Amino acid sequence: MKKGNIAEMLGIEYPVFQGGMAWIADAELAAAVSNAGGLGIIAAGNADGTYVREQIKKAKELTSKPFGLNIMLLSPFADEVAQIAVDEGVKVITTGAGNSTKYMKMWLDAGIKVIPVVPSVTFAKLAARSGATAVIAEGGESGGHIGELTTMALVPQVCDAVDLPVIAAGGIADGRGMAAALALGAEAVQIGTRFLSAKECNIHENYKKKVLKAGDTATMVTGRRLGHPVRSIRNAFAREYAKIEYTDISDEELDAFAAGRLRQAVVDGNEKDGCFLAGQIAGMVNQEQTCEEILKDLMQDCEKNLRRLAEWVK
Secondary structure (H helix, E strand, O other), rough: OOOHHHHHHHOOOOOOEOOOOOOOOHHHHHHHHHHOOOOEEEEEEOHHHHHHHHHHHHHHHHHOOOEEEEEOOOOOOOHHHHHHHHHHHEEEEEEOOOHHHHHHHHHHOOOOOEEEEEOHHHHHHHHHHHHOOOEEOOOOOOOOOOOOOOOHHHHHHHHHHHOOOOEEOOOOOOHHHHHHHHOOOOOEEEEOOHHHHHHHOOOOOOHHHHHHOOOOOEEEEEEOOOOOOOEOOOOHHHHHHHOOOOOOHHHHHHHHHHHHHHHHOOOOOOOOOOOOOOHHHHHOOOOEOOOHHHHHHHHHHHHHHHHHHHOOOO
């Protein structure tokens, strides 16, 4: 199976990005994915510049392969992290939760490949006009912060709307999903939830077990009231949030109720009070593997399914 244009451009073996999952995608996971042939991505999340710089330096020690940095633009430290990416010579930046236009000239002048995550055609066009290298079209099946459109509907429309490489994300966990994304016009895929089961993923064991035990209806979406819907695994916290979300509770109280919950899941493994972000394909993730095993399985399964699809051509 050939690499594709985006993989050639980035210098990676496989057209697979690892999702920039806040509190989860650290230097160790990113380096392991990059060493295995994909594009590992460190998540800045809401972390300050000191943490981000440390993670970038650590990743450089762990891999000589390309890796990226995901910057959440709503973070109070976005300006600081945007500059650190330049100072540390980061090669690829993916962005989410905001508009990256204010940083684009600085990043592009530094030779950085900028690849925003987009939930709609409108945002994809904005990214293209601002000089993005490619876009990640992420459907609502994904874990964490989501948009309204499904991957099946979003990806082909984004492919038609912009003259940029498109990376498909949301609801992709195996070679069948990857083959489907390529059929929709994508040049690569971004995967998050399956990497939660990676041996190199440093989440709490309780988090990993929740993903491995998840079924097809294990996740739910909360947070639409505040304009930031989030998909996570059902538990006491998620159900309570859904219960109070449309009561007379103030936005500030609702925001405070959710504060720190992801950390409680990732670091503490608090099964009751933590927020266990995961996509709808969590039910397809049923074994712990190394990043190398995950990528090899993915690529072999994708090629098998692409060959199977060729049988439909008369």
